[in-house]
Each structure stands twice: as C-alpha cells, then as structure tokens.
Amino acid sequence: MIYTALAPYSEAMPTSKLIEVENLHRNFGAVAAVRDLNFSLNSGEVLGFLGPNGAGKSTTMRIITGNLAPTSGQITLGGYDLLREPIAARRLLGYLPDNPPLYRDCSVREFLSFCGRLHGLRGNHLTEAVDRAIDRCGLGDVPRKIIGHLSKGYQQRVGIAQAIVHDPELVILDEPTVGLDPRQIDEIRQLVRELGENHSVILSTHILSEVQAVCSHVQIINQGELVLKSALADLESTTTGRHFRIRFLTPPEVAMLNELVGINEVLVDTNGDFLVSFTDQTLGTESLLRKSLELGWGLTELSPPAAHPPSLEQLFLQLTDEAVANESAPEPPEPISQ
Amino acid sequence: MTLLVIAHAELRSLLRSPLAWATLASVCALLAWLFLLQIDQYTLYRSQLLALANPPGVTELVVKPLFGSAGLILMMVMPLITMRSFAEQARNQTLTLLTTAPISLTAIVLGKFAGLCGFLLLLIGVVLAMPLSLASATHLDWGLLAAASLGLLLLTTSFTAVGLYISSLTSHPGAAAMLTFGLLLILWFLESATSDPGGTAILAQFSTLHHYRGLLSGLVSSGDIGYFLILTLLALSLTRLRLQSQRYQA
Numbered sequence: 001m002i003y004t005a006l007a008p009y010s011e012a013m014p015t016s017k018l019i020e021v022e023n024l025h026r027n028f029g030a031v032a033a034v035r036d037l038n039f040s041l042n043s044g045e046v047l048g049f050l051g052p053n054g055a056g057k058s059t060t061m062r063i064i065t066g067n068l069a070p071t072s073g074q075i076t077l078g079g080y081d082l083l084r085e086p087i088a089a090r091r092l093l094g095y096l097p098d099n100p101p102l103y104r105d106c107s108v109r110e111f112l113s114f115c116g117r118l119h120g121l122r123g124n125h126l127t128e129a130v131d132r133a134i135d136r137c138g139l140g141d142v143p144r145k146i147i148g149h150l151s152k153g154y155q156q157r158v159g160i161a162q163a164i165v166h167d168p169e170l171v172i173l174d175e176p177t178v179g180l181d182p183r184q185i186d187e188i189r190q191l192v193r194e195l196g197e198n199h200s201v202i203l204s205t206h207i208l209s210e211v212q213a214v215c216s217h218v219q220i221i222n223q224g225e226l227v228l229k230s231a232l233a234d235l236e237s238t239t240t241g242r243h244f245r246i247r248f249l250t251p252p253e254v255a256m257l258n259e260l261v262g263i264n265e266v267l268v269d270t271n272g273d274f275l276v277s278f279t280d281q282t283l284g285t286e287s288l289l290r291k292s293l294e295l296g297w298g299l300t301e302l303s304p305p306a307a308h309p310p311s312l313e314q315l316f317l318q319l320t321d322e323a324v325a326n327e328s329a330p331e332p333p334e335p336i337s338q
Numbered sequence: 339m340t341l342l343v344i345a346h347a348e349l350r351s352l353l354r355s356p357l358a359w360a361t362l363a364s365v366c367a368l369l370a371w372l373f374l375l376q377i378d379q380y381t382l383y384r385s386q387l388l389a390l391a392n393p394p395g396v397t398e399l400v401v402k403p404l405f406g407s408a409g410l411i412l413m414m415v416m417p418l419i420t421m422r423s424f425a426e427q428a429r430n431q432t433l434t435l436l437t438t439a440p441i442s443l444t445a446i447v448l449g450k451f452a453g454l455c456g457f458l459l460l461l462i463g464v465v466l467a468m469p470l471s472l473a474s475a476t477h478l479d480w481g482l483l484a485a486a487s488l489g490l491l492l493l494t495t496s497f498t499a500v501g502l503y504i505s506s507l508t509s510h511p512g513a514a515a516m517l518t519f520g521l522l523l524i525l526w527f528l529e530s531a532t533s534d535p536g537g538t539a540i541l542a543q544f545s546t547l548h549h550y551r552g553l554l555s556g557l558v559s560s561g562d563i564g565y566f567l568i569l570t571l572l573a574l575s576l577t578r579l580r581l582q583s584q585r586y587q588a
C-alpha cells in the first residue's frame with residue numbers, strides 16, 4: 001500500500017526537497033520556544049540538529065512530525081502540507097521521540113508488527129518489514145522478549161526499529177543515544193550511518209561528536225533560533241585544512257596581513273591567534289616571515305592546519321553562548337569572527 | 339482497516355492486565371449470586387404467583403432485576419476499564435506512536451472505543467449467559483430479553499464513551515476513573531434529583547437510568563435509543579476534539 005502510494009511522488013518530483021520548513025514559530029504562552037525557523041532537507045542527507053538542552057530541538061521535532069501545531073509557519077513533507085494533508089505527509093515519516101513510545105507489555109516482534117500495521121503494512125510485506133527492522137537494529141536475539149524486560153539499550157533499539165519498520169523516506173530521531181553506554185552509543189551511530197545510506201535522517205542531539213560521526217549536514221539551534229546551518233564538509237573546510245595558525249608577540253592589523261602576497265584569507269580566533277589561508281603557500285609564508293622581521297611583529301608560532309578538525313565543539317560553545325547568539329547571523333556559516 | 343488494528347491493540351492490552359480479569363471475575367460472581375437469589379425467590383413464590391390472573395413470567399421477575407443490577411454494577415466497573423485508555427498512554431508518552439502514524443484522530447478514537455467495546459461485549463455476554471441458561475428449563479420472553487440486552491448494551495457503550503473521553507483529559511488513570519464514576523453517578527441519579535415529579539421532567543430526560551428503565555421493561559422507544567446514541571457520539575466527538583486540541587496546547 002505504502003510503496004505504491006510513494007512511487008508516483010518520487011518519480012514525479014525527484015529533485016524536490018523532502019522536507020521544507022518555513023518561518024516556523026511556536027509559542028508556549030509568552031515564551032517563544034521556536035522562532036522563525038527555516039530549513040530544508042534533500043533526500044539522502046543526514047542532518048544533525050544540535051543545540052543545548054531546552055533550545056527547542058524537541059519542540060521542533062514534535063512540530064515537524066505533526067504532534068504539535070506550530071503557532072505559525074509551514075511544513076512541507078514530500079510536497080504535502082503537513083497541516084493540510086497530515087495523513088499523506090505522515091506516510092513519509094518515521095519518528096523516535098525523546099521518550100521512545102514503546103508498549104512495554106508487548107514482545108518486540110508483536111510491537112513492531114503493530115507499528116507496521118499502523119502504517120498500512122499487511123501480510124507478507126509486514127513480516128518482511130518486521131524481519132528487516134529486527135535485523136537492522138540488532139534485535140535478532142530478543143524478538144520474543146517482552147519490551148518492558150529489556151535493557152535500556154535494547155529498548156532504544158526497539159524505538160529505532162519502530163521508526164524504520166515501514167521504510168519511511170525520512171527518519172527523525174530525537175536524542176537516540178541518551179542514557180546508553182559507550183558501546184551502545186557506537187552501535188546506534190553505526191545504525192544511523194547505515195540508515196543514512198537509503199533514508200534521509202534528522203538526528204537531534206546535544207552530543208557534538210555524534211554529529212561529526214554520522215551527519216552530512218548540521219544546524220545549531222539556540223533559544224529557538226537557528227544560529228548555524230551548513231554542510232559538515234563545508235564547515236570542516238572553513239575551519240580546518242586550509243588555515244595555518246599564526247601567533248605574534250605584537251599582532252599587526254588584519255588588513256596588513258591581507259595585503260601580503262600569496263595570502264588568501266585572514267581570520268582571528270577568540271584567543272587572538274591568526275588563522276591564515278594561502279593562495280600560494282611558499283610565496284605566502286615567505287612574504288609573511290619577511291614582513292614580520294621587517295616590522296618586528298615577533299612571530300612566535302606558525303603551525304600547519306590541524307590534523308583533526310577543531311571541533312564543532314568550539315563552534316557550538318561559541319554560537320550557543322548567549323552574548324554571541326544575540327548578534328550572530330544565522331547564515332552563512334561564519335564560525336570565527338574577524 | 340487501521341481502526342481495527344488499534345481496536346485489536348487496545349483489547350489485547352486490556353486483556354493482558356490483571357485488572358480486566360479481576361473485573362470480569364467480580365462482576366461474574368456478583369451477578370451470578372444476584373441471579374441465583376432471584377431464581378430462589380421466584381421458585382419460592384411461584385405457586386402464589388400462579389394464582390394471579392395475569393402472572394408475571396420468569397423473564398420479568400428474574401431478568402429485569404438482574405439487568406438492572408448489571409447496569410448499576412457496570413457503571414461502577416466501566417470507569418476502571420476505560421481509565422487507562424488514553425491516560426496511561428499519555429503518562430507513558432506512547433500516544434505519539436499513534437499520532438505520528440498516518441491515521442486520522444477519528445480512527446484513533448473509534449479504534450480505542452471499539453477495542454473497549456470488545457471487552458464490554460465479553461462482560462455483557464457473561465451477564466446474558468445467565469438468563470439464557472434458563473431457556474432449556476422454561477419459556478423465556480425473548481422480546482423482553484432482547485430489549486433488556488439492547489438497553490444494557492446501549493447503556494454501557496455510553497459509559498465506555500464517557501470513560502474514554504475523561505481518560506483523554508488526564509494522564510492519571512486513577513483520576514480518570516474517579517471522575518468518570520462521579521459523572522456517571524450523577525447522570526444515573528439525575529432522575530431522582532428532586533422529589534417533585536413535574537419539576538424533574540426535564541432533568542429526568544438527561545438521566546441514564548430513566549432511559550434504561552424504559553428498555554428494561556421491554557419498551558423499545560426511539561427516544562431512549564436516541565438518547566444513548568447521542569450521549570455516546572457526544573463523548574466520542576469530545577474525545578477527538580480533546581486529542582486535536584492537545585496539538586495546540588500552550
């Protein structure tokens with residue numbers, strides 16, 4: 001049933017966005033939990049939705065899954081307006097809320113069959129779908145166990161299995177690794193990575209390494225507003241790979257550095273260090289060294305680009321810091337202010 | 339039909355709880371005892387009854403009081419059966435499973451209602467089995483029995499719908515049960531709220547007991563049937579509204 005319902009859509013509009021969120025607002029009384037949120041996701045992308053606790057992540061997840069009505073704004077899922085055609089739109093969705101909705105008195109298989117039936121799967125399709133979900137989520141050892149008797153890690157996996165059993169286009173996972181031990185976290189990440197191969201995934205989390213480990217795109221939300229939206233690859237290339245770190249005893253003006261031959265871009269990070277990228281590395285370094293000696297800047301350090309990306313963590317802390325958040329523009333990514 | 343999927347899950351979850359079986363056992367024991375008591379009375383006074391010009395039959399003397407008590411007992415019991423329906427799901431936050439699936443809210447409400455009614459049929463079946471056991475020994479007034487059964491069915495489905503609605507108002511099953519019971523009790527005794535027969539006429543129209551009594555005495559009137567259907571539909575629509583409004587909570 002579902003497959004035939006989806007087929008015409010994916011053929012007809014192969015390039016359209018899978019989910020598109022426009023001008024989303026949500027107030028709880030006088031408190032604005034989500035303010036003017038805009039984002040979209042293409043098929044095959046894994047979006048990491050980052051933010052400190054209470055930033056509006058779960059609220060956003062609840063809104064885009066149709067569990068909470070927005071105060072204003074529009075959500076389009078696969079071309080269907082979530083508010084006007086909720087049922088058609090929700091066919092594309094699999095959702096794991098922050099609190100997994102498990103029927104604790106059911107066995108794993110029974111529960112997943114129920115979930116599959118809710119999404120219109122019957123007969124052989126249902127059995128296959130349940131088998132596949134059990135297999136993918138590593139539940140092969142426990143299909144007959146009662147969910148309430150399972151460990152937290154297994155319950156979380158059942159929660160994920162529930163979200164993917166009907167093979168939705170878009171899987172939304174709200175903090176799937178909370179409360180798990182490191183091994184389990186690793187397994188869940190592995191699973192999310194696999195999911196990303198043939199589903200689109202929105203992963204909400206406050207754990208940064210999680211995003212770095214599994215996501216293709218990242219956005220950071222703070223106090224209900226998006227403060228960063230970027231492809232992870234872009235992000236890494238702007239903060240790493242190309243920038244040398246340079247430290248002076250008596251730092252010159254940024255403009256003076258910019259004028260030098262072979263230098264492409266100069267940024268200053270929060271410690272007062274300069275981050276410099278070169279158009280021509282040999283030429284650039286040479287002119288920089290000469291100028292430093294000439295004008296007595298006292299160059300004390302010149303280190304090549306870090307092998308490890310300086311993390312999303314710095315960025316996260318910077319962007320979610322209240323003072324910074326208030327003045328930073330949502331896009332384009334400007335991780336390091338000049 | 340996704341509605342039936344939900345109904346099935348609801349019934350299954352109910353039948354897995356000891357509460358349902360304890361309820362079934364208590365109701366069964368209580369009514370069986372009342373039933374036997376009525377039979378006893380009937381056999382005791384049978385010779386005197388036969389002396390009357392137009393004696394009331396066994397159906398009228400046994401079934402009517404039995405179904406009357408059954409109505410009252412189920413009024414106390416149904417809140418316990420319906421209390422978990424939405425309240426427990428709200429408490430465990432499992433309602434998301436249903437509200438994220440491609441199902442309408444109407445189907446969710448009707449599905450749960452149907453599941454609860456499934457259990458209700460079991461209860462009524464047990465009650466009905468008692469008079470039916472007399473069928474081999476004596477002549478039953480089938481018309482009266484049918485009317486009384488219809489009455490009991492309509493009465494208890496309306497209890498179920500009211501219970502379902504109240505269960506959707508809170509995340510505390512116990513509170514839902516208590517509120518449902520209170521409301522049902524008021525509806526039941528509304529008829530006897532004032533002693534003045536003329537003044538209660540309007541009020542009595544809102545009483546479940548008033549309309550149940552008509553059906554119990556074998557009088558199938560569209561007014562009584564309509565009352566129960568309206569009460570049921572009203573409660574179900576309110577439940578749907580309630581679920582919808584939860585999305586707009588402030």
